[in-house]
Amino acid sequence: MSVSVIGIGTWQFGGEWNKTFEQSEVDAMFRRGKELGINLIDTAECYGDHLSESLIGAAIEKDRKDWILATKFGHKFHKNFDRSEPRTPQDCLVQLEDSLKALRTDYVDLQQYHSWGDEQFFDEDVLAMMHKAKDQGKIRHLGNSVGNNQNVKQIEASTKMGLETIQIIYNRLDRAPETTTFPVCARQNLGVLARVPLASGFLSGKYKPGATFPEGDVRARWKDQNLDTKLAEVARIAKEEVPAGVPMAHYALAWCLKNPAVTCVIPGCKSVAQVEDNAKAADVLSKL
Numbered sequence: 001m002s003v004s005v006i007g008i009g010t011w012q013f014g015g016e017w018n019k020t021f022e023q024s025e026v027d028a029m030f031r032r033g034k035e036l037g038i039n040l041i042d043t044a045e046c047y048g049d050h051l052s053e054s055l056i057g058a059a060i061e062k063d064r065k066d067w068i069l070a071t072k073f074g075h076k077f078h079k080n081f082d083r084s085e086p087r088t089p090q091d092c093l094v095q096l097e098d099s100l101k102a103l104r105t106d107y108v109d110l111q112q113y114h115s116w117g118d119e120q121f122f123d124e125d126v127l128a129m130m131h132k133a134k135d136q137g138k139i140r141h142l143g144n145s146v147g148n149n150q151n152v153k154q155i156e157a158s159t160k161m162g163l164e165t166i167q168i169i170y171n172r173l174d175r176a177p178e179t180t181t182f183p184v185c186a187r188q189n190l191g192v193l194a195r196v197p198l199a200s201g202f203l204s205g206k207y208k209p210g211a212t213f214p215e216g217d218v219r220a221r222w223k224d225q226n227l228d229t230k231l232a233e234v235a236r237i238a239k240e241e242v243p244a245g246v247p248m249a250h251y252a253l254a255w256c257l258k259n260p261a262v263t264c265v266i267p268g269c270k271s272v273a274q275v276e277d278n279a280k281a282a283d284v285l286s287k288l
Contacts, residue, residue, distance in 0.1 A: 001109060001141060001191070003068055005257055006279055007040035008033055009195065009266040013055050014047030016080055018214050019270055026055040032272045034066060036279040042167070042193065042266045043103075044072040044114055044145075045095050046083055050102040057104035064105055070167075070193070071099050072114035072145050087120050089129040096133055111139040112167060115147030121154055127161055143167065145195070149176040155184045165191040170262065171199045172237060172255050173230060182261035197256045197265040198249060202230055205238065205248030243287050251288075253281035258288050 008029070013021050030041075041060070043052045053071060060067050073095045075083045086095070100106060111130065113121060120126075121144075133139045143165030146154060155166055166185050170177050171194070185192050198204050209228040234248070242251045256265045269275045 001068055003040040003191075003264050004038045005264055005282055006038055006253065007042055007070075007193070007264050007266040008038060008275065008278075009268040010041060010043040010052045010056060011047045012268045012270055013043075013052035014077070015051060016047075017268070017270070021055060023055060023058055025271070027059045028272050029269060029275050030056070030059045030067075033275050033279070034063065036276065038275070038279060039066065040068045040070065040193075040264055040266070042070045042195070044075070045099055046072075046075040046077040046114070049077040050098055051077075053099055053102035057102055061104045068109045069103060069105065070110035070112060070143070071103070071108055072112045073099070074114040074116055074120075085120075087116070087123070087126065089123075089125045092126055093129055093133065096138060100138065107137055108139050110141045110143050110165060112143040112145040112165070113163075114145050116154075117147075118151075118153060122157070131162060141165065143191070143193075145193075146181070149174065150180050152181055152184055155181050155188075155190070158190055159188045163190075165193060165263075167193040167195050167266075169196045170194040170256055170259075171197050172203055172252055173199045173233065177261075178259070182259070186261055191263045192261050194256045194262050194265045197253050198267050199230070199234075199252075202227075202234055203237075203248060203252035205234075207231055208235070243284075246284055246287060247277075249277060250281040250284045253278060254284035254288055257282070257285055 041056055043056055073092050074087055076086050077083060130142055142163050144154060144163050145167035149169055168177050168181060209231045238248050242248055253265050256262050267278045269278060
């Protein structure tokens with residue numbers, strides 16, 4: 001797969017980021033993303049109950065061939081922040097079929113395990129089911145969206161299991177993969193998708209210590225997780241590291257991409273303006 005260095009993350013379309021999206025809004029974001037050279041979309045089965053996938057499917061149905069669609073399997077959405085984990089081979093097959101239906105396509109470019117624990121991840125029957133679906137053309141590539149930045153064990157098994165990509169949290173506030181998992185990815189020549197590259201918006205430059213988030217926004221649940229400390233660190237980074245004239249968000253995305261292990265960053269977006277802003281980060285690389 002040949003992917004743009006900036007992708008589009010779509011958890012926000014599932015309704016857990018304090019906004020309900022109209023189809024016309026999503027259509028406009030992907031239309032503009034395509035114009036800017038973006039070709040990777042990352043979504044999941046439980047961003048809403050296939051809601052994110054449904055909005056995406058309707059938006060790109062007419063130019064499906066121009067996009068690389070990455071989705072995931074292994075969780076079931078019930079209501080905000082409530083998931084169960086259907087993970088038998090049959091469960092996973094049903095989820096794949098539901099994803100294909102929602103995405104209005106007969107194949108997924110990249111099907112990813114979705115933050116599984118080791119015991120379930122190494123289930124040979126599930127893996128066999130995924131490879132069968134790949135043989136049938138329903139999946140073109142397999143990957144692993146890793147739930148824990150320290151999970152070297154799963155990543156080491158990638159090549160043996162036929163997995164070609166890793167998705168992992170990596171940003172200026174969470175650099176753990178540099179010493180734990182990136183070296184393992186490099187040895188196996190795995191594609192790396194850096195998720196949460198703006199640290200859920202904290203690296204956007206929009207928030208200061210004391211910031212709060214409304215109920216219905218996933219970040220409201222993090223009020224006890226040293227938010228002010230994180231935001232103070234963002235302020236320090238902005239003052240001491242960001243080149244003059246470079247917006248904080250552009251710096252944060254380009255900073256991730258500067259690491260040779262990273263193939264693509266997948267920031268979320270809530271508007272066409274944010275799609276455009278994310279795309280500009282690629283131009284900052286030469287300044288770092």
